[in-house]
Amino acid sequence: VTGPRAAVDASLARAHAVRAGSDGLNAILSSDESHARAEADDLERRRDSRQAGALFGVPVVVKDNIATLRLPTTCGSRILEGYVSPYEATAVARLRAAGAIVVGKTNLDEFAMGSSTEYSAFGPTRNPFDPSLVPGGSSGGSAAAVAAGITRIGLGSETGGSVRQPAAFCGVVGVKPTYGRVSRYGLVAFASSLDQIGVVAAGVGDAAIALEAIAGHDPLDATSATVTIPRYGDAAGDSLRGTVIGVPKEYFPEQLDHRIRAHCLRALEYFRSLGADVREVSLPNTSLAIPVYYIIAPAEASSNLARFDGVRYGLRIAGDGLRGMYEATRSRGFGPEVTRRILLGTYVLSAGYYDAYYRKAMQVRTLIARDFTRLFAAGTDLLFTPTTPTTPFPFGAKSDPYDMYLSDIFTVTANLAGIPAMSLPIGRVDGLPAGGQLLAPAFGERKMFAAAFALERALGGEAHR
Amino acid sequence: VSVSLEEVRRIAALARLELSPERAQVAAGELSTILAHMEVLTEVDTEGVSESLALGVVGPATRVDEGPPVVLHASISAIAPESRDGFFLVPRLATHEDPETTT
Numbered sequence: 001v002t003g004p005r006a007a008v009d010a011s012l013a014r015a016h017a018v019r020a021g022s023d024g025l026n027a028i029l030s031s032d033e034s035h036a037r038a039e040a041d042d043l044e045r046r047r048d049s050r051q052a053g054a055l056f057g058v059p060v061v062v063k064d065n066i067a068t069l070r071l072p073t074t075c076g077s078r079i080l081e082g083y084v085s086p087y088e089a090t091a092v093a094r095l096r097a098a099g100a101i102v103v104g105k106t107n108l109d110e111f112a113m114g115s116s117t118e119y120s121a122f123g124p125t126r127n128p129f130d131p132s133l134v135p136g137g138s139s140g141g142s143a144a145a146v147a148a149g150i151t152r153i154g155l156g157s158e159t160g161g162s163v164r165q166p167a168a169f170c171g172v173v174g175v176k177p178t179y180g181r182v183s184r185y186g187l188v189a190f191a192s193s194l195d196q197i198g199v200v201a202a203g204v205g206d207a208a209i210a211l212e213a214i215a216g217h218d219p220l221d222a223t224s225a226t227v228t229i230p231r232y233g234d235a236a237g238d239s240l241r242g243t244v245i246g247v248p249k250e251y252f253p254e255q256l257d258h259r260i261r262a263h264c265l266r267a268l269e270y271f272r273s274l275g276a277d278v279r280e281v282s283l284p285n286t287s288l289a290i291p292v293y294y295i296i297a298p299a300e301a302s303s304n305l306a307r308f309d310g311v312r313y314g315l316r317i318a319g320d321g322l323r324g325m326y327e328a329t330r331s332r333g334f335g336p337e338v339t340r341r342i343l344l345g346t347y348v349l350s351a352g353y354y355d356a357y358y359r360k361a362m363q364v365r366t367l368i369a370r371d372f373t374r375l376f377a378a379g380t381d382l383l384f385t386p387t388t389p390t391t392p393f394p395f396g397a398k399s400d401p402y403d404m405y406l407s408d409i410f411t412v413t414a415n416l417a418g419i420p421a422m423s424l425p426i427g428r429v430d431g432l433p434a435g436g437q438l439l440a441p442a443f444g445e446r447k448m449f450a451a452a453f454a455l456e457r458a459l460g461g462e463a464h465r
Numbered sequence: 466v467s468v469s470l471e472e473v474r475r476i477a478a479l480a481r482l483e484l485s486p487e488r489a490q491v492a493a494g495e496l497s498t499i500l501a502h503m504e505v506l507t508e509v510d511t512e513g514v515s516e517s518l519a520l521g522v523v524g525p526a527t528r529v530d531e532g533p534p535v536v537l538h539a540s541i542s543a544i545a546p547e548s549r550d551g552f553f554l555v556p557r558l559a560t561h562e563d564p565e566t567t568t
Contacts, residue, residue, distance in 0.1 A: 069538055086539035193518075219528040220535065291503045302480060309481065311553050316546035319483075322556045327483040339482060343473070343492055344499060346480040360506050362516035367509070369518055401495060402502055418518070 004040035004057025011059035023131035027144040031104035053099035067186035076120035079333025089186020106141025115407035136166030143170040161411025163198035164423035168387035168435025179418035180225035183218030191300035208232035238450035241275030250286035251385035263427035270458040295361035302345030369417040387423040387435035
């Protein structure tokens, strides 16, 4: 397609095509088609009058926990049903400034709490490869939309793997930048010491352009870093000769699907053939990451979600007095997983349990982060692992909450340590996508992209067979 | 770990959540199961390990403390469940409530 209007028309037509029928994806929660077309026409008219941005006329989708003007921002929750933000997230403003056009808001597990998009109050999203399987989560809507060809770029958010895991399940690229790399202004807070906006994309090049557009300091987010943004797209030309790629043995346990393991080994062979020095390494505290994560994330969530009380925005349900209103609103507004995590978080922060759970988890988090620091300081440039232990699972397969939490076993560590990581397709298992994960030191995205570009090129069609 | 029904009620009250007796019972079981998986942490030696971690940036960024940072594209009345003259309206506090007249 040529030109913004043709691109937007094609994107919307594709969205309609995959929405139809009982097997429809349910990837998009809201969209303003006439506004998207008008924006495209406007860009078309001004094409020559100003410098075209890197994303000129490119349709994008945005996860529904990232604030947009006009379109609702529901977080997949009844408590924010119909809520339209009075301001726009910096990441969205930067995409639009680069010429992108938002064509829809995408489905997610309620408040980004989940690994399958089954916990959305507005119904689950289906996996484009097989409608009986989950797309992963929580950014399942963005991953499914990109995999189905609605757009090449989508925004997601990460707290414990919510971009990388659905990207792996849907056969697309998912990037979780360094903590502080992308402004979180306008991202509805879940766990503030872990949250980061990320990118889902059809290819490594699309991901690089999108990250470059949204990265950088923002005075509206005190955690955003004043660190120079390298040209991630230029990493396509970087050589891997001499790059030390560590393979942490803890990420290749016996339970790992042997076909995913085989795809990882093939990818490592390609890295070797490109001149990389591939070495087995160890991250000894890896097995503690899930318990640590599921103490810290719910603890922070229980505090962040206290703001949803029926007073300032969203749902209000009358109860007995002020307190009754709070309780009625929150109990009916939040779904079961969000309620579970608020209870868990409140428990681990409450008097008598704080030291045993929260304080302990924070200390072990330091140990997990030190594992990475030690390896990177000793000369390991990047790490390579599988993104998930399995391929996409059927709806309802993980009825035990802790079983679902284990889906994040290879991804939560990067969030706990604040380092960047990305997933890219490395092959198929019974026709379903498998993802490989690259991890880098803080603000080492350029090197991570160099390896991703090289592997994508080396695998070629094998990444999708 | 066994979380009692009484503890679940206490936690729910702190979290401003209203749980039905059945839901509270289920929550007690779920929390006990989840917390049992956290027990592994008690065996980790964390003597002298810091509980704070510098992530991403070294120290928080600052900005000049002036003015509202952004212009809002909608008024309070457009997003609040109930408001008047730019103020959010809430039900009266329980201690001030007259059961005959509260809504």
